[in-house]
Amino acid sequence: MIGEGKPENQNHAIIFTRGEALQTIDMNQDNYMEEAFKMRNLLQEFVKDHGDVKSPAINLNPSSSRDGTASIPRKKSPTILGLREHIFTGSVSSLAWFMSNQENSFVTLGQRVLANPLKVRFHYGHPDVFDRLFHLTRGGVSKASKTINLSFNSILREGRITHHEYIQVGKGRDVGLNQISMFEAKIANGSGEQTLSRDLYRLGHRFDFFRMLSCYFTTVGFYFCSMLTVLTVYVFLYGRLYLALSGLEEEMWNHPAIHDTEALQAAIASQSIVQMGFLMAMPMIMVIGLERGFHNALFDFVLMQLQLAPVFFTFQLGTKAHYYGRTLMHGGAKYIATGRGFVVFHAKFAENYRMYSRSHFVKAFELAILLLMYHMFGRAYMGAVTYLLITFSIWFMVGSWLFAPFLFNPSGFEWHKIVEDWEHWTKWIYEYDYLGIGALPEKSWESWWEKEQEHLQHSDALGFMLEIVLASRFFIFQYMLVYKLTPFEDNHSIWVYVASWLVILIIMLIVTILGWASRGLGKSSQFVCRITKIFMFLAFLAILITLMCLRLLTFKDIFLCMISFILTGWGILLISQACKQWIQRLWIWSSVRTLAWGYDLLMGFLLFIPVGLLAWFPFVSEFQTRILFNQAFSRGLQISHIIGGQSST
Known part of the structure; x- marks a missing residue:
């Protein structure tokens, strides 16, 4: 196989078709009896004579005419004829309705404008009808490549794509x-x-x-x-x-x-x-x-x-x-x-975390930290109205990126589901591939984390350099925060920044050793590891209390130190993942993996706290079900709760 499975199957199947027009219907599509009677009108578009016209598509030979327009006589009949789609899944839930309305506006008004007057419509939907003879001699209806599968070839080869709503075809989104x-x-x-x-x-x-x-x-x-x-x-x-x-x-x-x-x-x-x-x-x-x-x-x-x-x-x-x-x-x-x-269906917490951790959760936490830091140190928007108008949209983005997967999740705030999700999450995050045979990403955090970095294997030197440059923003932020601590407000020496790095590296080394010990040792040694962690935590807490009693640190300083350590550690983690092939040679890749595991454990715990608190209140789940899903689905959930309660008793 040269390309992906779907385009390869399409290009292979086209040789077994007959006729001059070919309609590509997907598995999630439908049709209606009254629409079938209008197929004769649709097919007439491919055979009616428009006469020979000059091609307005692409200038393949600019030197052929003085004004730079190619003069290639050809028929005006379309090579791809677009049709309208009717989304029949819009009544399932609010999300399905949103997508139905979005799709409705795009495949009607949008496709009409793309076809005429913009003349830039490509193959969009599966109901499109192809000129079979045109595409059979030009490589098929799909592009047989591993990365891009589009109908650009139809336009590049002087094809003409248009959109006429002779019929509409049902589609399940x-x-x-x-x-x-x-x-x-x-x-x-x-x-x-x-x-x-x-x-x-x-x-x-x-x-x-x-x-x-x-x-x-x-x-x-x-x-x-x-x-x-x-x-x-x-x-x-x-x-x-x-x-x-x-x-x-x-x-x-x-x-x-x-x-x-x-x-x-x-x-x-x-x-x-x-x-x-x-x-x-x-x-x-x-x-x-x-x-x-x-x-x-x-x-x-x-x-x-x-x-x-x-x-x-x-x-x-x-x-x-x-x-x-x-x-x-x-x-x-x-x-x-x-x-x-x-x-x-209800998606488990671990599944949502796997899907949206790097794309939404990490970015939302970073933006939330930036907003909090600006609220502490900024002065340009001291007015409540101005500050609200400036930051409302960003806070709204942060809240949407953090809690939309749970808000639009069926039974996302039901207590018994939350308990099951927590058990599944802890089992997934603590699962370790002891035998090294490669567990599924759905079963083990380690396998999922390794798979999350697969896109870096296809990158080049420029991609690695951009990744490192973008990750360096955390170090610049940490540099600015260090000099806002109370002991160093009047000291701008570079050695203060160097000392902060030494403290961060020592803490990361201790956390890494403890994490490696808790995951690498057997079950018989887990008790000793936990006792060691408790004593080290108490010692660290005693040091903080002593510094606060001596008025060398304040609560604000402790908060800034925590933020600085979290952001700097994440920047180190991103650079280490980009430089994986060199880090592995230094025999410290296991430490990087342990550090990443600690961050995922912390983020999952922070996300689970508000979801679990809302699940304590039954009316939250009722409100979510009635607002976001249709009545049939809501009644089905209520019946399932009754049956589940009877079976459990």
Whole structure:
């Protein structure tokens, strides 16, 4: 096999088909009797005579004409004819409804605009009907490569892709958050490979200027802007922290010209309305309004806000940005089978952690720490209204990235499910591959952690260098925090920073040894390890109390030391993972693995605390089920609880 399984199967199966038109229907698609009667009208589009016209597609030979436009006579019949899809899974849950509305606006209004007047529509949906003879002689309907499987070849070979809604085909979309996230990750990975591909490079050079811009903004441009949106948040917070911790913000605050900024507050207030994403929802409102009336469109929009649609789409923003950026840096995108299962089921805590740990949880914790640090040291937004308008959208992003997987999880706040999830989580996090035969990632934390670094194996020197440069932001942050401690406020010597590194390395060495001992020794030695940990913790606590009694440290200093140690250790961990092949030669890879295990244990515990607290209150689970899922699913959950209670008694 040359490429992925799905495109290889399509290209192999096309030789066994007959006729001049080929419709590619997926397994999760449906059809309707009344639509089948209109197939004759659809097929007429491939045979009716439009006459010979000059191709407007691509300038393959700029020297053939004085104005640079190629004059190649050909028929105007389409090589790919796009159709409309009807999403029939929108009533399962709120997530399915969100995706249904998003898909409805994209495959109707969006595809119409892409086809005419933008002329940049590619093969989008499986209902598309192909000119079989055209594609059979040009390599098939899919691109047989390991990384990119698209219909760019149809455009590059003077094909014409259009969109006419003769019929509509039913389609079952993903109905669970994990399925939707895997689908978005697959699309983001594909967009990253498109950005790096020669096909998009050739299209950009051979399109005219306006089609080139349209092609960018309707393909990779959306994902590139999503990545820039997340990067802008990071640049904004780190820039503000630099101004606050370096003292520049203090000097700016004392300047009379910028002390009172009523105009800034007014500008920020109008900007915060746009940040809510109302403009992004306009295409969906227009499509629903044209088809069902604007009264229904407004009602659906308000209902989506009440069902926490902003939380869902903010969460998906993080999915797009993470996987697109990772593919740009390291490549190695793969086809992800989402399953497209119709059943809505409860995802365990460990499964959610495996899926969203690196893409959402880690980034959300980092942004939360930056916001807390700026709240402690910043002065530019001392006004409550201004500070709220500036930081509300970022706090909203942090909350969405941390708790959306549990909020949209069926039975996510039921106590007996939480207890089962905790048992499953502790078993997974403490599972160790003693025999070295390679356990499944679903069974062992170690196997999952090793698999999480597979994308680094495809990277080159530039990717490794970018990874190291991005990880160095934690060291710069730690450098600024050290000089904010009470004993060193007036001491700006470089040796203070060096001493902080020595303390951090000693603590990391002790934690690593203890973690290695607790995981590497047998069960008979676990009691001794735990007693040692307790005594060391008590000794460390005694040292802190003594320093506080001598007024050498305050609670604020202790908090800053903890933040500095956590961020610096994570930066060391990221660099060690990027330099794995050199770290393994130094025989300290086991220490890196133990350090990573400690971070995952801490993050999982911090995430589990609020989820467990909310599960204590029964009304939280009832509210979640009734708001986010349909009535049939809610009744099914209630019946399952009754049956489960009877069987347990």
